[in-house]
Structure formats: C-alpha cells, structure tokens
Amino acid sequence: MKLSKRGEYALRSLISLGIAEKVKRPLVRVTELAKLEGLPVKFLEQIMQQLREAGYVTAERGKHGGYRLAKPAAEITVGKIIRLIDGPLAPIGCVSQTAYEPCNCPDEAHCGLRMLMLDVRNAIANILDRYSLADVVEVTTRKMVRDGIPLPFSAAPVPNPDAPRRTRTRQPGLPSPSEGVIHQILGDYAI
Numbered sequence: 001m002k003l004s005k006r007g008e009y010a011l012r013s014l015i016s017l018g019i020a021e022k023v024k025r026p027l028v029r030v031t032e033l034a035k036l037e038g039l040p041v042k043f044l045e046q047i048m049q050q051l052r053e054a055g056y057v058t059a060e061r062g063k064h065g066g067y068r069l070a071k072p073a074a075e076i077t078v079g080k081i082i083r084l085i086d087g088p089l090a091p092i093g094c095v096s097q098t099a100y101e102p103c104n105c106p107d108e109a110h111c112g113l114r115m116l117m118l119d120v121r122n123a124i125a126n127i128l129d130r131y132s133l134a135d136v137v138e139v140t141t142r143k144m145v146r147d148g149i150p151l152p153f154s155a156a157p158v159p160n161p162d163a164p165r166r167t168r169t170r171q172p173g174l175p176s177p178s179e180g181v182i183h184q185i186l187g188d189y190a191i
Contacts, residue, residue, distance in 0.1 A: 027066030
C-alpha cells in the first residue's frame with residue numbers, strides 16, 4: 001500500500017477540519033484549507049467533493065460558506081478514508097478483504113508470499129482501522145500546544161511556556177520514532 005497524493009491531501013484536510021471543529025470554527029473555506037496545507041485548490045476541491053459525496057464532510061455555499069465534518073471525528077477511521085480514496089489496503093489482490101483478486105499462484109493456500117503479504121495487510125489495517133480522526137486531531141493539537149505553535153483557525157495562539165526549544169539532530173525528512181500517533185497515545189511500545 002502506498003498512500004497517493006489524493007489520499008494524503010484528503011487526510012490532511014480532514015485533520016484540519018477536525019482542528020477547526022475543536023477550536024469551534026464552524027466552517028472552513030477550501031481556499032483556507034489549501035493555503036494552510038500548501039495544496040492546489042482545484043485538486044483539493046475535487047477531493048472535498050468526493051469526501052462530501054461519501055458523507056464525511058458537508059458544504060455550505062455562499063460568501064460565508066465552507067466545509068465542516070459531517071459526522072463526529074471519533075466515527076471517522078483513517079482506514080475508511082484511505083480505502084475510499086486509494087482503494088484496498090492489501091499490497092496484493094489475493095489478500096484483500098474488500099477487493100479480492102485471485103493470483104496466478106498454483107497453490108494459493110500454501111503460498112509463502114501470500115502468507116507474508118496477508119500479515120502485512122493485517123498490520124496495516126489494524127493500525128489504520130484502530131485510529132480515528134479524533135485520535136489524530138488530539139495528538140496533533142497536543143503536540144502543537146506543547147511546542148508553542150498556534151492552532152490553525154483559532155483566534156489566539158496557545159502559548160506553552162514549557163515548550164522545549166528543539167534543535168534538529170536528525171537528517172531532514174526522517175521522523176523521530178517518537179513522533180508517531182501510536183507513540184503519542186501509548187508511549188513506548190514494540191511492534
């Protein structure tokens with residue numbers, strides 16, 4: 001499974017809408033979402049339309065219109081959004097639960113590759129289906145407050161005098177193992 005740009009933009013936009021809801025912002029214009037996340041407006045409009053048709057967001061037209069979540073963030077799992085936008089989570093068709101396709105293996109029941117990919121699919125699905133949009137929004141906002149970063153769509157920044165001054169010691173682009181959602185929720189863990 002590889003998350004497409006479309007899937008990434010959908011998730012980033014939903015997280016932003018979750019944050020907007022958390023700070024009591026009723027509606028967010030697509031242009032605001034695009035600017036906040038650095039996304040192309042036209043492409044984001046198409047994604048928001050798909051999310052609206054699937055019942056994850058609602059839209060209000062007009063000068064003061066915009067988007068908001070159509071259901072509670074706790075009811076939207078990351079796995080459902082990825083399946084909607086990018087299709088099955090399975091790396092190969094013969095292990096997919098939602099889009100099964102037989103492979104050309106002579107003995108599917110005893111195929112080592114299939115068994116390995118089934119474990120991969122199960123691990124991915126277990127994580128993506130376990131966490132809701134509310135979980136990701138909570139971790140995101142908690143980390144922003146901890147680091148003294150203003151929450152998007154809020155009237156005033158939320159300062160944190162105890163925010164550590166961070167210096168980058170890792171290679172740019174490589175996240176720290178402690179930056180993941182699971183670590184933020186559960187602390188140290190082992191897979």
